[in-house]
Amino acid sequence: MQVIFSWNLVADFQQMWSFPFMVNAFRAGAVVALVAGAIGWFMVLRRQSFAGHTLGVVAFPGASFATLVGISTGLGYFGFCLAAALVIALLRREGRDAGAEESAATGVVQTFLLACGFLFIALYKGLLSGPEAILFGSFLGITSGQVLLLALVGAAVLAVLAWIGRPLLFASVDPQVAAARGVPVRALSIVFLLLLGAATAEAAQITGSLLVFALLVLPAATAQVLTARPGLSLLLTLLLGFAATWAGLVAAWYWPYPLGFFVTSFAFGGYLLAHALTQVRARLAVRTGSGGGTGGRGDTATGTVTAPGTVTANGTVTATSARRAVA
Amino acid sequence: MSVWSQDFFHNALLAGTFIALASGLVGYFLVLRAQVFTGDALSHVAFTGAMAALAAGWDLRLGLFVGCVGAGLLLAGIGRRGRADDVVIGSAFAWVLGLGSFFLTLYTTSRSAAVGNAGTSVLFGSIFGLSGGQTLVAVLIAAGITAAVLLIARPLLFATLDEAVAAARGVPVKLLGLGFLALVGACAGEATQAVGSLLLLGLLAAPAGAALRLTHRPYAGMALSAGLAVVEMWIGLALSATVTSLPPSFSIMAAATAVYAVAWAVSGRTRRSGATLAG
Numbered sequence: 001m002q003v004i005f006s007w008n009l010v011a012d013f014q015q016m017w018s019f020p021f022m023v024n025a026f027r028a029g030a031v032v033a034l035v036a037g038a039i040g041w042f043m044v045l046r047r048q049s050f051a052g053h054t055l056g057v058v059a060f061p062g063a064s065f066a067t068l069v070g071i072s073t074g075l076g077y078f079g080f081c082l083a084a085a086l087v088i089a090l091l092r093r094e095g096r097d098a099g100a101e102e103s104a105a106t107g108v109v110q111t112f113l114l115a116c117g118f119l120f121i122a123l124y125k126g127l128l129s130g131p132e133a134i135l136f137g138s139f140l141g142i143t144s145g146q147v148l149l150l151a152l153v154g155a156a157v158l159a160v161l162a163w164i165g166r167p168l169l170f171a172s173v174d175p176q177v178a179a180a181r182g183v184p185v186r187a188l189s190i191v192f193l194l195l196l197g198a199a200t201a202e203a204a205q206i207t208g209s210l211l212v213f214a215l216l217v218l219p220a221a222t223a224q225v226l227t228a229r230p231g232l233s234l235l236l237t238l239l240l241g242f243a244a245t246w247a248g249l250v251a252a253w254y255w256p257y258p259l260g261f262f263v264t265s266f267a268f269g270g271y272l273l274a275h276a277l278t279q280v281r282a283r284l285a286v287r288t289g290s291g292g293g294t295g296g297r298g299d300t301a302t303g304t305v306t307a308p309g310t311v312t313a314n315g316t317v318t319a320t321s322a323r324r325a326v327a
Numbered sequence: 328m329s330v331w332s333q334d335f336f337h338n339a340l341l342a343g344t345f346i347a348l349a350s351g352l353v354g355y356f357l358v359l360r361a362q363v364f365t366g367d368a369l370s371h372v373a374f375t376g377a378m379a380a381l382a383a384g385w386d387l388r389l390g391l392f393v394g395c396v397g398a399g400l401l402l403a404g405i406g407r408r409g410r411a412d413d414v415v416i417g418s419a420f421a422w423v424l425g426l427g428s429f430f431l432t433l434y435t436t437s438r439s440a441a442v443g444n445a446g447t448s449v450l451f452g453s454i455f456g457l458s459g460g461q462t463l464v465a466v467l468i469a470a471g472i473t474a475a476v477l478l479i480a481r482p483l484l485f486a487t488l489d490e491a492v493a494a495a496r497g498v499p500v501k502l503l504g505l506g507f508l509a510l511v512g513a514c515a516g517e518a519t520q521a522v523g524s525l526l527l528l529g530l531l532a533a534p535a536g537a538a539l540r541l542t543h544r545p546y547a548g549m550a551l552s553a554g555l556a557v558v559e560m561w562i563g564l565a566l567s568a569t570v571t572s573l574p575p576s577f578s579i580m581a582a583a584t585a586v587y588a589v590a591w592a593v594s595g596r597t598r599r600s601g602a603t604l605a606g
Contacts (some may be wrong), residue, residue: 029334044417047413050364053419055545091591101363101539101540103358103363104358104363104535105534107528107532108529110528110529111526111532111584112583112584114525114526116577118525119521122577125535211421211424213424214421214422217418217421218421218422221418231436257394257432258429258431264422265422265426268425
């Protein structure tokens, strides 16, 4: 089947959405992008990218274990990711010189579980599409039932996140003051890691266990470069993640390269653009004196980063209606 | 004829010993400088580099070393004083992963399916598949890395433990950071052949983490980290030679994790009893 990308986006989307599996892929992509974006925003703020990446790769032993013992893959993903999140949270020690030891502990957890995944694959002598498929994912063949499950888990994760959002933000920005004011910093960090585990387990089923990390870190990093206001940058994160995922899905449909490559390339391009824009703006501000208009900067940034603007505007509506239909 | 007297096992033992020695030394500084995440990123760059080289039809090792050393220098160059920020590393490295999947597709669609195993062997290593020539190269490079780390150990330790004072005393902090990450890159490229790019981090982080928990004296820690890495490598290889269904990469990581867990438990208990005595 040879499909050609015409610049008529409406016709392109009509063509893609005439296939039910593509509709499911777009729905799943939207859910994953929103959940990963929201969790990733806190992850980047808390400088826990390493933990996020670790939980992302832990999805791989989860999937291979499920294949080996013959249980549902989703169960394997969630079981391993939540267990690893709990272990990392418990190994974490508060206080001084925690950084070096914590990162070493995280690294050990990550590689040991990856080695276990390799063992499961070696023990599983049957037909397996190879570790690459689990690692780099595939968006073809997502069923409506899986989309429903994704949406339910995503909604649960977002609900918990909304519930702990304010104290978590406080504890992330200034843990000492938050602890002094009676915020349960340690409990919050455990709950956050569990949420991160659930979100990565969910996202790993679509993007593959290695590339979940891209959806967690890139939109949030881009948004936090562009603006320092929490609410605005959270919103921007969701938009950027959503645009990168959908643009990636469109590109992966028309060109024979993997989805993960397109999503990461778009998101990383946005990140570089955001850096370039802040640099340019800083130069201009130096030349013309301070006060360069923050609103204008944010607007140009979103405009350039989410290049197919019509897709975003179009997509937000359809995504909400799709989720309403699912619920 | 048992596995113990086979050529491939001797090659694996020889190369593994030197690779573990280099990784243990480099890893000690990596953990001490809280740069484990950088090591993680470099280990994934190794995969992308290897896949790019294979897709272009070059030798796999060329891609490994050029990719890893280049990325190490880049990450050190971005950061202030030769250390990159968590988010910057994460962003760059997410894209590198995407690029890796791109090269993997390019490679597997352009070649026949018979060589499709190369991806798995880069990800998870194939220490039992080293030839005599490859072993010699691996030993020489690992010995070079070990010598280089020992050469810069003193100023690097100074720059790591107290950066500001070291800079004031005229130690070239930035240059050391660059050189160190280039060494980590070389070590990553080297160790990928033994344990694979995904498990490389364990060889860097586990012995060093255990050593740091057991002693606070820097030179003793360095020696302990290198020694533990070598012992773990031997245990892992012996385990895989005895129980043939266990892949060597798994056995090595299992040994490393077990040692780390023991160190964690021991140091936890001594600290707690120390605290009770002091209190």
